[in-house]
Amino acid sequence: MALIFISIIATIIVSSAIEEAVTGLDIKPVNPLQIPVPPRRREHALFRSSNFCDIFYYGIVVGTNSFCNFAASIDTYGGDDFGHDCNK
Numbered sequence: 001m002a003l004i005f006i007s008i009i010a011t012i013i014v015s016s017a018i019e020e021a022v023t024g025l026d027i028k029p030v031n032p033l034q035i036p037v038p039p040r041r042r043e044h045a046l047f048r049s050s051n052f053c054d055i056f057y058y059g060i061v062v063g064t065n066s067f068c069n070f071a072a073s074i075d076t077y078g079g080d081d082f083g084h085d086c087n088k
Helices: 004-025 049-077
Strands: none
Touching: none
């Protein structure tokens, strides 16, 4: 069952990558407003410290939320015996 799922996902990934590559090589003319636009300044770039701080903060918040949901479900449905006699 898992092998079928992995093969389906691999087929979707490969076919979507080919489609994206082909549509990127289109023959449409370039918009004239795109060429004279200068590159972004360093303050407005993608890889800057404020973006990394935002990503780190988002990861902490999502991880904490996931752990709290896990702990609440173990406490509620697990009978509060997490880890007791688990190898017997």
